[in-house]
Amino acid sequence: xxxxRVSGSSxxxxxxxxxxxxxxxxxxxxxxxxxxxxxxxxxxxxxxxMQAPSLYSYFPSKAAILDALFEDGNSRxxxxxxxxxxxxxxxxxxxxxxxxxxxxxxGFCQADQARYRLMFTSALPGWQPSESAYRxxxxxxxxxxxxxxxxxxxxxxxxxxxxxxxxxxxxxQMANDPHGDRWSRRVGEVVDMFLLHTASRDRxxxxxxxxxx
Amino acid sequence: xxxxRVSGSSxxxxxxxxxxxxxxxxxxxxxxxxxxxxxxxxxxxxxxxMQAPSLYSYFPSKAAILDALFEDGNSRxxxxxxxxxxxxxxxxxxxxxxxxxxxxxxGFCQADQARYRLMFTSALPGWQPSESAYRxxxxxxxxxxxxxxxxxxxxxxxxxxxxxxxxxxxxxQMANDPHGDRWSRRVGEVVDMFLLHTASRDRxxxxxxxxxx
DNA sequence: GTCTATAGACGGATAGAC
DNA sequence: GTCTATCCGTCTATAGAC
Numbered sequence: 001x002x003x004x005r006v007s008g009s010s011x012x013x014x015x016x017x018x019x020x021x022x023x024x025x026x027x028x029x030x031x032x033x034x035x036x037x038x039x040x041x042x043x044x045x046x047x048x049x050m051q052a053p054s055l056y057s058y059f060p061s062k063a064a065i066l067d068a069l070f071e072d073g074n075s076r077x078x079x080x081x082x083x084x085x086x087x088x089x090x091x092x093x094x095x096x097x098x099x100x101x102x103x104x105x106x107g108f109c110q111a112d113q114a115r116y117r118l119m120f121t122s123a124l125p126g127w128q129p130s131e132s133a134y135r136x137x138x139x140x141x142x143x144x145x146x147x148x149x150x151x152x153x154x155x156x157x158x159x160x161x162x163x164x165x166x167x168x169x170x171x172x173q174m175a176n177d178p179h180g181d182r183w184s185r186r187v188g189e190v191v192d193m194f195l196l197h198t199a200s201r202d203r204x205x206x207x208x209x210x211x212x213x
Numbered sequence: 214x215x216x217x218r219v220s221g222s223s224x225x226x227x228x229x230x231x232x233x234x235x236x237x238x239x240x241x242x243x244x245x246x247x248x249x250x251x252x253x254x255x256x257x258x259x260x261x262x263m264q265a266p267s268l269y270s271y272f273p274s275k276a277a278i279l280d281a282l283f284e285d286g287n288s289r290x291x292x293x294x295x296x297x298x299x300x301x302x303x304x305x306x307x308x309x310x311x312x313x314x315x316x317x318x319x320g321f322c323q324a325d326q327a328r329y330r331l332m333f334t335s336a337l338p339g340w341q342p343s344e345s346a347y348r349x350x351x352x353x354x355x356x357x358x359x360x361x362x363x364x365x366x367x368x369x370x371x372x373x374x375x376x377x378x379x380x381x382x383x384x385x386q387m388a389n390d391p392h393g394d395r396w397s398r399r400v401g402e403v404v405d406m407f408l409l410h411t412a413s414r415d416r417x418x419x420x421x422x423x424x425x426x
Numbered sequence: 427g428t429c430t431a432t433a434g435a436c437g438g439a440t441a442g443a444c
Numbered sequence: 445g446t447c448t449a450t451c452c453g454t455c456t457a458t459a460g461a462c
Contacts, residue, residue: 037338040455053457054428062456122388123336125250157399160385164396164403168381172373175335183377186370189410190377197406253437266440267446275438 020058022048024072027065031114036124039066066118067133073119074136080108081143094151098191101147106170106184116174120167151195158198165190233271235261237285240278244327249337252279276339279331280346286332287349293321294356307364311404314360319383319397329387333380364408371411378403 026047031039041052041062059065084104088097109116117123119137129137144166145159153159169190173183239260244252254265254275272278297317301310322329330336332350342350357379358372366372382403386396 041457042455050427051429053430053459056457057427117336121334121336123330123334125338160396161399161403164381164385164399165378166381167384168377168379171380171384172377183373186374186377190374193406193410197402197409254439255437263445264447265438266448269439270445 016058019048020068023055023058023065024068027069028072028112028115031069031118032112036114036117041065063127063130066124066127067130069115070118070129070133071136073115074140077105077108077119077140080104081140085143094147095191095195097147097150098195099188101144102166102169102187102191103184105166106173106187109170109174110178110184113174113178116170120170152202153195153198155198161198162194165194229271232261233281236268236271236278237281240282241285241325241328244282244331245325249327249330254278276343279337279340280343282328283331283342283346284349286328287353290318290321290332290353293317294353298356307360308404308408310360310363311408312401314357315379315382315400315404316397318379319386319400322383322387323391323397326387326391329383333383365415366408366411368411374411375407378407 023044027039027044030043030047034043041055044065045052045055055065059068081101081104084100088100109120122128144162148154148159148162153162169183169187173181177183236257240252240257243256243260247256252275254268257278258265258268268278272281294314294317297313301313322333335341357375361367361372361375366375382396382400386394390396
């Protein structure tokens with residue numbers, strides 16, 4: 001035993017992974033600063049002290065870089081949501097879980113507008129996340145539906161409703177008050193409204209039924 | 214009196230207005246077919262049988278064309294909302310008014326994805342509606358707040374909440390089921406939820422008060 | 427792996443003849 | 445008003461030397 005193996009083949013792999021990391025960080029920085037549309041290979045390369053064609057040693061195309069950013073963003077969001085989860089007491093009420101989840105999500109979006117646009121609006125000229133990149137986003141969606149299930153909300157239609165409420169809040173927030181809280185401060189109100197709605201409707205639906213056995 | 218004057222100076226003005234109309238129609242058609250990002254002066258011009266530079270006789274820049282499209286879209290949306298308004302009986306319940314307004318709006322968005330993106334998402338590379346173009350969108354927003362006022366909803370915060378609900382429904386619909394009704398069919402449910410929420414909260418707020426006189 | 431050089435395409439906008 | 449010709453900028457991506 002000599003050195004700490006990182007993955008496949010020792011140090012060159014590690015060095016390579018570090019360069020990839022630098023490229024992605026430079027891309028995030030550039031996107032945040034100049035907008036997602038201004039992301040060009042030339043500029044990314046310049047930030048890591050390279051010439052543009054050298055990037056092709058690390059990524060086969062610009063789309064691959066965007067895919068990597070998309071996955072990176074979802075991974076970071078996963079960390080945020082996990083830390084929210086860990087900070088909650090084990091017996092936290094479902095209402096509180098939902099409020100804190102959504103609040104953290106909106107905060108995550110507000111922290112970087114370009115990242116928000118990349119991850120949550122499909123509005124980038126010639127790009128769509130690849131299928132494998134897209135899969136990386138499903139874990140975070142899963143966390144939302146887990147929390148909803150804790151609140152007794154299991155109907156898929158109600159999940160759709162909840163995603164629409166969340167998407168609407170964050171979209172209005174990002175578009176009209178990106179650094180404020182004009183919409184995000186209503187998260188608690190919206191969650192109450194939503195849970196009351198689903199609960200009371202379930203109650204109504206349950207009344208006519210007389211048991212299935 | 215000879216001929217029907219259209220605006221300033223007789224026939225040349227009318228002919229000019231008609232060409233402008235043709236240009237905008239060609240632009241809508243191109244955007245719907247090839248996407249908003251593919252809108253190029255060359256392609257627009259080709260569709261009206263011109264060369265690209267000739268467009269500069271009608272618009273000073275590409276941004277001016279986008280502004281005109283934005284205003285045109287808002288004008289058409291105004292027509293749609295007005296016809297919904299006229300079709301409603303004078304004594305229609307506020308709940309019904311809201312449902313039909315939002316349903317019509319979502320239908321309008323679904324009818325043309327590119328138009329939706331131009332009018333309602335600020336996600337076009339280097340363009341923002343000019344201030345005067347933006348003003349053309351306020352009339353339609355006003356219609357929503359008028360209907361909300363009929364339902365007793367006057368608090369600005371509640372208006373924000375309602376725009377978030379609407380924006381969320383339409384965004385999810387456009388992004389995930391552009392030709393279906395997975396979200397739009399829940400408009401009635403959402404309106405009920407919203408109106409119940411505002412009404413019951415107002416009731417709670419009114420209880421502790423004992424009159425202001 | 428990194429570089430220089432460049433291909434190849436597309437974009438908005440302008441000059442100036444007709 | 446419309447055209448041709450063109451400027452000048454952007455971009456991704458590739459070829460090939462080192």
